[in-house]
Amino acid sequence: MSRYFRNVWDGFFTVLIGMKITWAHLFTRAVTRQYPTVKAKLPERARNRLYVNMDDCIGCDQCAMACPVDCITIETVKSTPDVDLGLTSVGTKKRLYVTRFDIDIAKCCYCALCVYPCPTECINMTDVYEFSEYERQNLVYKFAIMTPAEIDAAKSRLAAYDKEQAAKKAAAAAAAAAAKAAAPPAPQTPATGPAPAPAPAAKTAAPATAPQGSTAPAGSPAPAPKPPATDTPSAGPQQENKP
Numbered sequence: 001m002s003r004y005f006r007n008v009w010d011g012f013f014t015v016l017i018g019m020k021i022t023w024a025h026l027f028t029r030a031v032t033r034q035y036p037t038v039k040a041k042l043p044e045r046a047r048n049r050l051y052v053n054m055d056d057c058i059g060c061d062q063c064a065m066a067c068p069v070d071c072i073t074i075e076t077v078k079s080t081p082d083v084d085l086g087l088t089s090v091g092t093k094k095r096l097y098v099t100r101f102d103i104d105i106a107k108c109c110y111c112a113l114c115v116y117p118c119p120t121e122c123i124n125m126t127d128v129y130e131f132s133e134y135e136r137q138n139l140v141y142k143f144a145i146m147t148p149a150e151i152d153a154a155k156s157r158l159a160a161y162d163k164e165q166a167a168k169k170a171a172a173a174a175a176a177a178a179a180k181a182a183a184p185p186a187p188q189t190p191a192t193g194p195a196p197a198p199a200p201a202a203k204t205a206a207p208a209t210a211p212q213g214s215t216a217p218a219g220s221p222a223p224a225p226k227p228p229a230t231d232t233p234s235a236g237p238q239q240e241n242k243p
């Protein structure tokens with residue numbers, strides 16, 4: 001019986017604990033936050049909309065590779081040696097034109113995995129959380145700052161440079177081939193010259209397998225033994241054993 005009343009009390013007390021916060025609010029003065037005029041203060045490390053500082057981006061693609069949902073698209077064009085694209089704020093030399101840098105923020109899950117691998121720390125998450133749109137396409141943010149004319153000029157410069165390098169390479173290959181053709185032929189080794197040192201395997205195998213009267217040089221590898229044409233008793237059975 002006492003156990004029954006104890007269980008009833010435990011159930012009642014548990015509900016009292018659960019309602020503690022609710023009842024505390026009953027005796028607290030209500031505050032209406034005047035959103036959007038007054039905004040809530042976000043935690044210091046809140047992760048919201050992404051921002052890319054294109055002045056520091058070197059187009060290394062590491063952020064795009066780290067993104068688990070593939071919402072970053074980057075396109076680059078190599079610069080030619082006669083163009084200096086300058087340095088980033090952390091001193092990294094820029095070698096690529098970043099012709100496209102799109103982030104589809106509608107796909108983004110705010111994981112910040114793209115932020116950590118960036119070598120120049122130019123992509124980061126801001127505290128901006130109000131960016132709703134009527135059209136989904138408007139959630140694709142385009143960060144690249146090059147104009148179409150600048151992109152075309154960079155591509156043309158690179159194509160001309162590649163063509164020039166290919167022509168130089170072809171000319172060098174042709175010159176090397178011509179020099180090779182004009183060179184005198186290499187002297188041939190005389191037939192009666194000193195015989196090369198016999199290989200250890202040939203040295204041991206030659207006496208057992210070389211037929212007598214062979215004209216092979218002493219130091220050359222012994223040829224495979226041929227069965228004697230006539231008067232060899234063992235030749236007959238060997239031939240018969242073949243399938």
Ligand code: SF4
Pocket residue numbers: 050066067068069070071072103107108109110111112113114115
């Ligand atoms: S925060 Fe995550 S999902 Fe969003 S772009 Fe970066 S890596 Fe991709």
Ligand code: SF4
Pocket residue numbers: 052056057058059060061062063064074117118119120121122123
């Ligand atoms: S990791 Fe950084 S530097 Fe590399 S492409 Fe992304 S934003 Fe640019």
